[in-house]
Amino acid sequence: MDCREITRAKIAIPSLVGLWRRSLIEWDDGKRDESTKVFWLQGRNHFIDLRQPASLPRFPDRKCRDDLTYQDCLALSCQEGFAGHLQTNGDAYEWVRMVDYQPVQSLPDVGFLHWQNATLIETGKDLPYTEHWHREKGFTSSIPLHLQLEDRANGCQAVFLMVGRDFMFARNRTIPMPAGMTLHEAVSQASNEEHARQLVDCEISFGKIAKAGGPLIIHNSTLPWKTGTLFQFDLSGETIVTIPDIAPNGKNLTRRWHRVHTEGND
Template sequence: MNQVDQCYLGVWKRRLIQHSSGRSDSETAVYWLQTPRLFGDLRIPSSSLPSLALEDLNDAQRLALCEQQGFAGVTQIDANICQWHRKMDYQPVNGEEDIGRMHFENSEHLIETALDESYYEIWERLPDSLGLCRGQWLLGVDDQSRQGCLLLAGDYFLFAANRPVPLAPGNHLREKLAQSENTTNPATLFSCELSFGRHHDGQTPWEIQCSTLPGRTGQRLLPSSVDPFAPAVFDNQAVLSSVGAYIPNGGWRCAPDP
């Protein structure tokens, strides 16, 4: 699979989605970070949640978590058709393809349209996301079912990691929450992390601005001593042993793109 064109690189913020049914959304915080091959996409509804650990959230707050979305993997582009191959997903895997027709209004504004015309989305590239752009796929040292990635674009980062316990396929996380009531700890359903933020050229800790784990918001992903522009940043033991809320046994190791 070839690298994507340079015009796609950086962080794109969604300004609007308009469905053919008439429903629209401009309030959900949606960020798509695209590197030459790897991507991450995080979608947090506008209703804010307190910065609490998953175990401390009440039933209504856990239900609100079910509306979050996030996924990461590899992007494939053929002409103006873009397909995002999801290798990890916050929602249960349902077999649907993620594919759209892309049109650049200019270098910083992009329109995505469904192949069946059921929706269109307006994307705007964040200026501070231009510059060095790269990503690294990660696997657990002692558990190769644990997958993650760290993506960098300009001043921004996105870290993604799948759940310690895999989630069975299904239609929506709401269904999994209902099924787990009184049988398992519901917090295990929500331990898929996608955390997005800025590192400010390494001058301050890598601040998480939004995350699928509400307790991570405002925290640091990595210490300021980790230089995001260092050639060997992905080989840095401080990164591989500490990044993420649910670190696999033995930490992470660098792996080829999936």
């Protein structure tokens, strides 16, 4: 008899607030992955998710986008990540994506959630998979800060989410993505090296505040030169958020974002 406690009651989305780490994903053909590094930061409704394979190189000598080689872009294209909002869909849950590191897929991201002791179990509705999720210790009940941003000049969208001392930032690329293929396939068919760089120029970063009132430091990012750097933003403007960045050529760049939606900045 399996004595593990399984709870099938409906899970309220606000009860999922916090940082989640994945210990397992298993598919119906028996394949398993326990090594991919996954960060899922959940706010009251909004989320950002970053998934980096264990085989991903570190790229210590890459300081900006123009430093990337074609082979670098192929390696980076195996990452995954997305940002958007979580909503209920009948008995299921749907992760509606606004930013996606991979090209948009034909099936929506819909699954079922239930508790097995302290482990959150996710099973796919349209795709047969099972994931095991664990909320990080040290979670606080502080109100999440969520910013939905848009660059009015080129239509690029971005999302910032902070829960306690954990934060994530997602910025979309500015070129259209081909449908019906993976990012790796798209990079493989890129017309030249610069096109390959543009295809992987989608930032999804995870970081922490080391101590109360301290700086925001990026720990993991789809853009390797961002790892270990400070994340700074200025909310003093009524509708504009400024965020320092690194231009493709490595020079300092300040991005001016229009606030589309703010939640939790009380």
